[in-house]
Amino acid sequence: MKTSKILYFYIALWALYYLQGTLYPTGSIISQVTLLVALLLSLYYIIAVNKIARNPRYIQALNMMVALVTIYGFIRLLESDSTGTKWDVFLKEFYYSLLPIYVFYYYSLKGQINKWMILLFAIIFIIVTIFYYFKALNEALDLLGSENVTNNSGYYFVPLVPLLLLLDIKKILKYVLLLVIGGFVLMSAKRGAILTYVICSIEYLYFELLRASNKTKLFVLFFSAFILVAGYQVSMKVIESNVYLSMRLDDTRAGNTSSRDIIYGKLVDNIENQNSFVKLLLGNGVNGTMKISGSLAHNDWLEIAIDMGIVGLLIYVFYYIAFYSLTKRSHRDKQTSALLIILTFCFVRSFFSMSINDMYIVTTFVMGYCIGQSEYQKRLNNIRKVNV
Secondary structure, eight states, rough: OHHHHHHHHHHHHHHHHBBBBBBBBBBOOHHHHHHHHHHHHHHHHHHHTTSOOOOOEEEEHHHHHHHHHHHHHHHHHHOOOOSSOOHHHHHHHHHHHHHHHHHOOOOOTOOOOHHHHHHHHHHHHHHHHHHHHHHHHHHHHHHOOSSSSOOHHHHHHHTTTHHHHHHSSHHHHHHHHHHHHHHHHTTTTOOHHHHHHHHHHHHHHHHHHHHHHTTTHHHHHHHHHHHHHHHHEEEEEHHOOOHHHHHHHHHHHHTTTTTTHHHHHHHHHHHHOOOOOHHHOOOOOHHHHHHHHOOOOHHHHHHHHHHHHHHHHHHHHHHHHHHHHTOOSSSSSSSHHHHHHHHHHHHHHHSSSSSTTOOOOOHHHHHHHHHHHHHHHHHHHHHHHHHO
């Protein structure tokens, strides 16, 4: 199987996996086999990537995160407590969130992801994300028996924003897609998704303006202003017509955080009054937050601090420092700009949701491609300097 075919096959596996509940029943043998094959391929590319010399520091940080969750996942396997998250579910969430980065980084570093492949990926996963949205909506409606539901898939639309930067298509089409993405995020009624979409969209418009030539700068500025005004007007209309969404936003303004303040209080209190040095250093293990507060933390930093202790928290801090170091190049470069938007999305989300173990395949594609492409260009420039 040729290299490009392996990558197409890998993308097809993830598309098929996320279409469960639409093309075939959720949790069926098809989704299980698809995920297994995708993760086995990913494990192969972890080895392949780590055989490459002089990888960026982010890959070292990613290796540490994968090793950390693997250790805690297998410790969970040895525990007799059957309540809470099981070891295989814990590992699955982290693996499908982190491992695809290695695959996309590998092929991007080899210069084997071109603009047509990026366009094909975007088309496939815009369609897949829309299907996933309606599947998640129908599941929520069936579960709650009410039209007033929050659709968690709203988060899956936000990483499509930086993906737009990488597409070689007309700017007017990008602006239309930006509005469509915003429409789905707004309809999801997921407050965190709405917040991150607004921030990422402003970043996107700024980077488009920054990269525009003098001839097109006025055009880009005009359409950016139009997008902001039109987006605001449409948002107000949607909020006025959607009682549930309006209520959710009113709750936010009133300080109603869906009991997160109570959960955070219990977890912080546990850390402050922790008498066991071992638990403070290494944490309480998987499900630590559930044992203490009766719920997951809905915050990466607290979840990792409670479950994996100071050691886990330091590794997570190093992960973000290494991630940030990738964005210090010129923001006129579209790969750096896209990475900065992804960094913003993941970092902001980490404070009110679980971000590190719920990265959508679009997020990992943008990350892997942009990191690999930046490294590829850097190595190519070094070769040219030597040959001069």
